[in-house]
Amino acid sequence: xxxxxxxxxxxxxxxxxxxxxxxxxxxxxxxxxxxxxxxxxxxxxxxxxxxxxxxxxxxxxxxxxxxxxxxxxxxxxxxxxxxxxxxxxxxxxxxxxxxxxxxxxxxxxxxxxxxxxxxxxxxxxxxxxxxxxxxxxxxxxxxxxxxxxxxxxxxxxxxxxxxxxxxxxxxxxxxxxxxxxxxxxxxxxxxxxxxxxxxxxxxxxxxxxxxxxxxxxxxxxxxxxxxxxxxxxxxxxxxxxxxxxxxxxxxxxxxxxxxxxxxxxxxxxxxxxxxxxxxxxxxxxxxxxxxxxxxxxxxxxxxxxxxxxxxxxxxxxxxxxxxxxxxxxxxxxxxxxxxxxxxxxxxxxxxxxxxxxxxxxxxxxxxxxxxxxxxxxxxxxxxxxxxxxxxxxxxxxxxxxxxxxxxxxxxxxxxxxxxxxxxxxxxxxxxxxxxxxxxxxxxxxxxxxxxxxxxxxxxxx
Ligand code: GBH
Numbered sequence: 001x002x003x004x005x006x007x008x009x010x011x012x013x014x015x016x017x018x019x020x021x022x023x024x025x026x027x028x029x030x031x032x033x034x035x036x037x038x039x040x041x042x043x044x045x046x047x048x049x050x051x052x053x054x055x056x057x058x059x060x061x062x063x064x065x066x067x068x069x070x071x072x073x074x075x076x077x078x079x080x081x082x083x084x085x086x087x088x089x090x091x092x093x094x095x096x097x098x099x100x101x102x103x104x105x106x107x108x109x110x111x112x113x114x115x116x117x118x119x120x121x122x123x124x125x126x127x128x129x130x131x132x133x134x135x136x137x138x139x140x141x142x143x144x145x146x147x148x149x150x151x152x153x154x155x156x157x158x159x160x161x162x163x164x165x166x167x168x169x170x171x172x173x174x175x176x177x178x179x180x181x182x183x184x185x186x187x188x189x190x191x192x193x194x195x196x197x198x199x200x201x202x203x204x205x206x207x208x209x210x211x212x213x214x215x216x217x218x219x220x221x222x223x224x225x226x227x228x229x230x231x232x233x234x235x236x237x238x239x240x241x242x243x244x245x246x247x248x249x250x251x252x253x254x255x256x257x258x259x260x261x262x263x264x265x266x267x268x269x270x271x272x273x274x275x276x277x278x279x280x281x282x283x284x285x286x287x288x289x290x291x292x293x294x295x296x297x298x299x300x301x302x303x304x305x306x307x308x309x310x311x312x313x314x315x316x317x318x319x320x321x322x323x324x325x326x327x328x329x330x331x332x333x334x335x336x337x338x339x340x341x342x343x344x345x346x347x348x349x350x351x352x353x354x355x356x357x358x359x360x361x362x363x364x365x366x367x368x369x370x371x372x373x374x375x376x377x378x379x380x381x382x383x384x385x386x387x388x389x390x391x392x393x394x395x396x397x398x399x400x401x402x403x404x405x406x407x408x409x410x411x412x413x414x415x416x417x418x419x420x421x422x423x424x425x426x427x428x429x430x431x432x433x434x435x436x437x438x439x440x441x442x443x444x445x446x447x448x449x450x451x452x453x454x455x456x457x458x459x460x461x
Contacts, residue, residue: 005398022051029083037186066433067109118163129145166207169298198277224358240306248314263289299364302329302343334368334429380429416431
């Protein structure tokens with residue numbers, strides 16, 4: 001008999017508000033920094049935006065029916081802050097239409113036996129807060145406004161939602177938005193990413209404190225953060241490259257996981273960043289340390305690491321997928337940064353469990369098969385590379401659980417639908433469902449059936 005995951009194992013798909021909702025200026029929604037960013041020429045590969053996307057603000061019932069047909073027991077989605085509080089701030093009005101939209105979605109999920117996992121912040125900061133005081137750069141203002149937004153959400157939805165995720169991938173928010181400038185708001189700075197990262201950690205921690213102090217007892221849920229990380233492997237066994245792996249992990253993961261799970265920034269980060277790294281007060285770090293009930297992990301690939309280079313976001317290491325003997329790690333995706341490598345996933349799960357000792361939810365994992373933007377539909381629907389990716393990663397997860405004793409509670413594939421893939425626009429497709437953007441018709445790919453079959457066979461009755 002195939003190895004079994006426990007009967008309460010959570011599985012489903014993930015999406016994010018700006019990537020699927022569309023209706024960017026209807027239903028009372030205020031603009032976000034992504035609406036603004038998409039208008040800057042050259043920032044989005046195909047010149048597109050999330051104005052329409054998969055039109056899920058209007059087609060949400062169809063999306064839930066699709067989830068149901070895929071046999072999932074959970075769905076991870078994010079709330080659009082500027083749909084709920086159009087200007088974003090603690091003294092700004094709440095948009096009841098936005099609240100009603102998400103209540104309808106949540107109720108529909110529950111009526112179909114699908115448990116909601118709700119992300120508060122998946123990158124779409126209200127433009128109003130960015131304009132008013134610099135958004136994530138302003139510690140006193142943004143922490144209060146984020147906590148107020150969280151309070152509005154816990155109050156409105158918390159009787160129905162027992163699984164909360166504060167931020168999605170703070171590394172991307174701070175490093176890609178404020179250091180490399182490839183994500184909104186498109187800043188290029190060496191100081192701002194560290195300030196933003198610090199303020200993201202504080203906003204997360206104070207929202208968790210509010211939940212634990214005022215909502216958890218009556219609503220009975222859990223709350224944590226989602227971090228993104230690849231598994232890192234040294235190019236060879238030289239001391240420099242061995243150290244480069246540790247530094248890479250500290251800069252990618254430890255800069256958030258250190259404060260949140262252990263109560264301090266990693267020493268490797270402190271040494272390199274010096275005065276540019278803000279400090280927590282004693283009161284703050286007491287709130288930050290232990291502020292996540294679980295380890296939310298988004299992971300897609302593994303990287304081979306060499307010492308050197310000038311990329312501070314990755315910790316002054318060079319990253320690639322080519323081994324010293326010239327071979328590739330695995331199957332290449334449509335995007336340069338992603339190759340399939342299931343053994344690295346198993347290693348990463350072991351590392352996280354040993355290091356942070358928290359039950360893990362894989363909140364995103366997925367693959368963009370090549371050329372799905374240009375191939376004929378009948379070819380795209382047989383997405384063999386994605387099927388192999390998902391089966392390889394699911395089996396690696398099962399080995400981590402069964403053979404290594406890692407605590408993994410849930411798994412969300414990225415993504416339910418092809419959708420707006422940020423700076424790649426619509427050229428890169430991650431969905432298990434093909435979306436024809438001209439008609440908004442949805443077509444299941446083979447991978448949707450493959451994952452359904454895998455989880456049906458591996459979750460105990
Ligand atoms: C996730 O990020 C996101 O949460 C999700 O919204 C997204 O659609 C999904 O992945 C697929 O990309 O500028 O060199 O870092 C995963 C992390 C961040 C990896 C952006 C790719 C672009 C190349 N991704 N990164 S780089």
